[in-house]
Amino acid sequence: MSFxxxxxxxxxxxxxxTHYPQKRSASLMFLHALQEHFGYISKEAIEWTAQKLELxxxxxxxxxxxYPMFRQEPAGKYVLKVCRTLSCALGGSHKLHEHFCQxxxxxxxxxxLQTTKDGKFSVEFVECLASCGTAPVMMCNEDFYExxxxxxxxxxxxGCK
Amino acid sequence: xxxxxxxxxxxxxEPGYTPDIDCYLRHGGYETLKxxxxxxxxxxxxxxxxSGPEQIRDDVKLxxxxxxxxxxxxxxxxxxxxxxxxxxxxxLICNADESEPGTFKDRQILHKDPHQMIEGMIISCYxxxxxxxxxxxxxxxxxxxxxxxxxxxEARAKNFLGKNILGSGYDLEIYVHRGAGAYIxxxxxxxxxxxxGKRAYPRIKPPYFPAVLGLYQCPTIVNNVETLCNxxxxxxxxxxxxxxxxxxxxxGTRIVSISGQVKxxxxxxxxxGKATIGQLINEFAGGLLDGRKLKALIxxxxxxxxxxxxxKFKLKKKGPDGMDIETEVxxxxxxxxxxxxxxxxxMSGSGAIIVIDxxxxxxxxxxxxxxxxxxxxxGQCTPCREGxxxxxxxxxxxxxxxxxxxxxxxxxxxxxxxxxxxxxCAFGEACSxxxxxxxxxxxxxxxxxxxxxxxxRAAQTSGASATPExxxxxxxxxx
Numbered sequence: 001m002s003f004x005x006x007x008x009x010x011x012x013x014x015x016x017x018t019h020y021p022q023k024r025s026a027s028l029m030f031l032h033a034l035q036e037h038f039g040y041i042s043k044e045a046i047e048w049t050a051q052k053l054e055l056x057x058x059x060x061x062x063x064x065x066x067y068p069m070f071r072q073e074p075a076g077k078y079v080l081k082v083c084r085t086l087s088c089a090l091g092g093s094h095k096l097h098e099h100f101c102q103x104x105x106x107x108x109x110x111x112x113l114q115t116t117k118d119g120k121f122s123v124e125f126v127e128c129l130a131s132c133g134t135a136p137v138m139m140c141n142e143d144f145y146e147x148x149x150x151x152x153x154x155x156x157x158x159g160c161k
Numbered sequence: 162x163x164x165x166x167x168x169x170x171x172x173x174x175e176p177g178y179t180p181d182i183d184c185y186l187r188h189g190g191y192e193t194l195k196x197x198x199x200x201x202x203x204x205x206x207x208x209x210x211x212s213g214p215e216q217i218r219d220d221v222k223l224x225x226x227x228x229x230x231x232x233x234x235x236x237x238x239x240x241x242x243x244x245x246x247x248x249x250x251x252x253l254i255c256n257a258d259e260s261e262p263g264t265f266k267d268r269q270i271l272h273k274d275p276h277q278m279i280e281g282m283i284i285s286c287y288x289x290x291x292x293x294x295x296x297x298x299x300x301x302x303x304x305x306x307x308x309x310x311x312x313x314x315e316a317r318a319k320n321f322l323g324k325n326i327l328g329s330g331y332d333l334e335i336y337v338h339r340g341a342g343a344y345i346x347x348x349x350x351x352x353x354x355x356x357x358g359k360r361a362y363p364r365i366k367p368p369y370f371p372a373v374l375g376l377y378q379c380p381t382i383v384n385n386v387e388t389l390c391n392x393x394x395x396x397x398x399x400x401x402x403x404x405x406x407x408x409x410x411x412x413g414t415r416i417v418s419i420s421g422q423v424k425x426x427x428x429x430x431x432x433x434g435k436a437t438i439g440q441l442i443n444e445f446a447g448g449l450l451d452g453r454k455l456k457a458l459i460x461x462x463x464x465x466x467x468x469x470x471x472x473k474f475k476l477k478k479k480g481p482d483g484m485d486i487e488t489e490v491x492x493x494x495x496x497x498x499x500x501x502x503x504x505x506x507x508m509s510g511s512g513a514i515i516v517i518d519x520x521x522x523x524x525x526x527x528x529x530x531x532x533x534x535x536x537x538x539x540g541q542c543t544p545c546r547e548g549x550x551x552x553x554x555x556x557x558x559x560x561x562x563x564x565x566x567x568x569x570x571x572x573x574x575x576x577x578x579x580x581x582x583x584x585x586c587a588f589g590e591a592c593s594x595x596x597x598x599x600x601x602x603x604x605x606x607x608x609x610x611x612x613x614x615x616x617x618r619a620a621q622t623s624g625a626s627a628t629p630e631x632x633x634x635x636x637x638x639x640x
Contacts, residue, residue: 019336021293021377024358028341032300053358066360067341068536069300081301085262086463086529087420087515127344127533128262129301132420132513133427142303 003044009037013052023053027060031070040074068126076115076122078160081139085128091135097125099150103157121160163436163444168406168414169390170430173273180308182315185276191321193397197284198329217288221392223400225412229266230256230347230385231462231511233499236392240289240382242372249379253291254356255282257298257305257386258340258347261462262533263513266416266428267386271298271305275312278386279335281393283321286333288392289382293334297352300341309337344537348586349383350375351539362541363586387416408434411498415509419446421516422453434501438468439493442516453518457603458492460502461510463530464591466598468492474505507598523606527599528556534592542584548575549592559607564614569607573600 005013013033017026027049034045041064050057064070082088082097100123101108104116115122131137134146140156148156172178172188182190200213211219222237243251255278259267270278286294298306313335316322324332343361345351350369351361353376368374375381384392391413395403404412411433420426424447431441438460442448449455455470472492480486495501502509517526535553540546552575555568565571576596580589600607 019338022357025338025356027358028355029339032339032341059358062360063341063358066539067300067343069342084529085533086459086526087263087426089529090421090515090517090521090526126301126342127536128260130259130265130268130299132263132265132515133418135420135426139301144304 040071077120079122081126083129083137084125087132088135093136096136099153163440165429166414166432167430180275190276193393194280194283197396214288220400224395224403226391229387236388244373244380251291252376252381253286253294254383255296256383257296260299260344260347261511263420263462263515264511265418270386275308277390281389284396285392295336295338297338300339306337306339345539362539365585407432415512418513422518423516434496434498437494438497449518456519457517459515461508462513465510466507466594469602476504523603524610525560528560530595531556544579544583545589548579551575552596559610562614564611566611566615568611569600569604572596
């Protein structure tokens with residue numbers, strides 16, 4: 001598959017580079033933008049970024065493997081991130097995670113991101129989302145939800161078309 | 162009855178208060194920046210001239226402001242370490258990587274009142290002759306990043322940012338930089354590495370003190386969101402007025418995040434040290450859920466050492482004659498400030514209290530944190546990388562029916578071998594403290610769990626199979 005970055009996106013990325021005295025600094029912002037556009041970070045995306053920032057591919061690859069938000073495989077159209085850490089766990093996040101997995105036919109004990117066969121949903125546990133006072137909290141793609149009951153969870157699923 | 166004192170969150174939750182610049186300007190926004198830029202150089206006694214920026218730096222020092230990110234280090238002192246003679250540019254980074262479990266105060270500021278933080282940041286940059294600054298915001302705050310970008314554009318349009326700010330001749334640019342889900346980026350040298358486009362491996366100190374060799378090997382200041390907001394108020398009120406808030410050596414206000422098993426979890430802004438832990442959880446956060454009793458309390462984010470309900474501490478207090486008197490204080494009666502918590506063997510860290518009641522299995526609570534630290538260790542130093550994972554594995558087996566009686570001691574042994582100069586950054590301490598304190602204070606529960614598992618397994622093996630017991634020692638064939 002050929003890897004093409006749309007001109008508009010490339011222009012945005014070129015502008016980002018100007019924010020920093022050293023090009024390399026822009027790499028995380030590049031990866032965010034590319035993952036947002038392509039859904040994941042492919043080998044081609046890594047090479048493309050490295051070339052743009054005048055780096056070796058390993059300099060980018062090591063970021064993709066280090067930072068938890070980047071993934072090397074496509075995820076579902078909707079990624080549900082449930083907070084796993086203490087305050088949310090005390091507030092019922094395990095039940096919420098289980099509820100999503102049950103509803104979507106996923107393995108709640110599986111390691112890492114679990115994706116439905118039709119590729120519509122992915123569910124994963126993430127570490128503290130910094131809203132411990134409204135536990136349990138979660139994100140659906142970039143949208144943030146707090147105090148998520150099972151009923152609210154179903155509503156969120158229903159809103160994913 | 163302790164009262165909230167809203168300085169930083171004064172407007173944030175007012176109905177109709179929006180994060181746009183017009184709303185901020187209606188509430189007196191950027192007036193303090195104008196005031197700061199207008200401070201004239203003054204001549205002091207020995208004929209030396211003190212510039213405006215220098216006066217602001219002195220004020221921040223005088224105000225007693227301590228960093229709100231976790232370490233509680235004097236902000237003025239931090240600024241005074243900056244190498245101003247190197248000829249290199251000085252950078253300032255706002256640490257908006259809020260990710261200490263239990264903490265959710267910066268989220269409120271960033272989402273509800275971004276301009277307050279930006280104004281504080283511009284003033285701080287002006288005070289330190291910074292021309293280029295960054296806001297490092299955690300990747301999980303995409304909305305926060307959008308709000309900040311919008312706010313920066315608004316500030317730029319009004320010439321609060323950019324070239325020749327308000328005709329003062331001062332230039333400054335601020336950009337938003339997004340993290341990508343790594344807790345270690347909250348550590349300032351890890352954050353700097355990350356901003357340079359690398360893995361967030363913290364740097365060793367010495368020589369890499371940010372004030373001297375920070376971003377791009379230039380002098381760099383890293384301040385927390387709430388700290389930068391405070392700078393604005395110090396300039397607005399004057400250092401001595403600011404220092405009247407709170408208690409001596411613990412000045413100003415603090416936004417305390419309270420979560421866990423209380424009726425009204427949330428964020429409460431109080432004068433530092435003017436409310437006790439008990440008042441915070443019982444009066445502000447509505448107390449424990451009906452029918453439950455307090456079991457444990459994490460006072461300053463998940464890395465701080467846990468308190469056991471009913472714990473007592475001997476604290477020194479100044480008596481009326483100026484002499485130190487030792488008094489016994491119950492945990493709930495400790496004033497919630499930097500020094501009292503330090504004296505009680507823990508810390509107020511990022512100002513985050515997690516309340517744990519008697520319905521919670523304390524071993525499971527620690528196992529949850531153990532998993533967090535195992536996941537978040539950056540992997541650079543062996544004791545931390547291996548130790549955090551090891552502790553998490555032991556805690557996992559203790560909570561999955563595979564525990565052993567001696568696991569409690571084993572956990573402490575591992576934890577004791579991580580911190581104390583064996584690692585580059587304080588993550589080593591951060592992952593050990595919960596384990597050391599949970600096990601020390603609730604040891605019987607850890608032992609009981611391991612013992613019960615051993616007994617059950619023994620009963621299962623002896624009852625379930627007719628296989629003869631292996632007697633290796635008695636076997637003549639054994640090697």
